[in-house]
Amino acid sequence: MVEVERDGAFSVNCVGSARLPFPMSFSVREVDGSWMISAAAARAGELIDVLTRTANDTVVVVNLATNSFLDEDYRPWRPSLIAAEQGVDCTVHPVGAWASDSIGLGEEFLLLHRSGLPRFLGGGWSPYELSMVDLPAGATPGQLDELALVIGTAGAEPVLPRLEGSRLRFSGHDDCYLAVESTDPAMPPSVLGRLLALLAGSALLGTGGAPSVRVPEPDAALPERLIARSPHWIGAVGDATATTVTVKLSALSQRWRLGRRPPERADCTATLDLAHGGWRLAAGDSSR
Structure with a gap:
């Protein structure tokens, strides 16, 4: 379980003068035995x-x-x-x-x-x-x-x-923005899984008045599936209730940079369902 507080990176950061919600971004490459990760927001x-x-x-x-x-x-x-x-x-x-x-x-x-x-x-x-x-x-x-x-x-x-x-x-x-270099091949899915939990937690905080919320991280298999499909992802909160959060995930051809508009399509949807205690991953945009 991860405790997400109201001063977390996703909660305090926004994009542009319209103060749009900050997206989750993740990118990884392997060079000479090092896993090079670029990500936001944490x-x-x-x-x-x-x-x-x-x-x-x-x-x-x-x-x-x-x-x-x-x-x-x-x-x-x-x-x-x-x-x-x-x-x-x-x-x-x-x-x-x-x-x-x-x-x-x-x-x-x-x-x-x-x-x-x-x-x-x-x-x-x-x-x-x-x-x-x-x-x-x-x-x-x-x-x-x-x-x-x-x-x-x-x-x-x-x-x-x-x-x-x-x-x-x-x-x-x-x-907010981070770069990680690690010799541990488990690091990329671990970072991506944590980012998903932090983003979902920030959405749950937006539905209530609690100063913090505890959310489960996805099993390693979920971020591993995403990385096997693409090394570059961007994610944004879809629907959120007091017990359920959906994260719309789009695969990119290269690392996302601040100022680029996120794709309108969603290649996958990751859903946190607290009532059932876990995460699930589905292809495409499950809200359609």
Whole structure:
């Protein structure tokens, strides 16, 4: 079960001046043994348990930017101060000036146990930039400098093949758009399944006044069927009642980008029926 709150990514984001509901988007490709996922919409805290299921125990926060923690001069706090405020134990590794000027790197790295990430990201604050990489235990300062070099010089290609023992890289923008690189083939269906649950939960919240709702995730077979059909999907809520939500899903020829109108057709419909406790997938638009 997944708890979906009113400040979730689907609930607080909208498209354009008409404030249209934000669609679910998902895209995946496999490159050199890495599964590269681009998706929306999810906050980092809504995904962290999915992301770290097969990650190493040590996770390095390599970049963090937020307006949620500002000093009296309206300057952002350093990540280590945020960790202290959140009550999370971590080790700080200063990043050299040559690296901190690179895109995607902060002035310091935070090394923390993956079990501390929910607390670190909890409490209602929101990062507009967040990047994390896992590392095997016992990383040396030299290996962390090497990590800075790899991340700082990375383009669109996967970075995990260049980081021995690493299994996960996450990058989030506006606490809504996300990019995931993972060596775990179960990651793509897990992320897609979570996105479906978050979207359905946001629709259920719209039908009542509760601050949160708990919804089941689909079995792995449902997102696996979707990915087998197409690597690129966009979804929008169809009908929603207090117990049932339909999500209209359209397969795309390429990754969806903000500003593109979703297709009017639906290739599949995923339905969450709380009365029967689960999800089902049907071909086409079941509302027709």
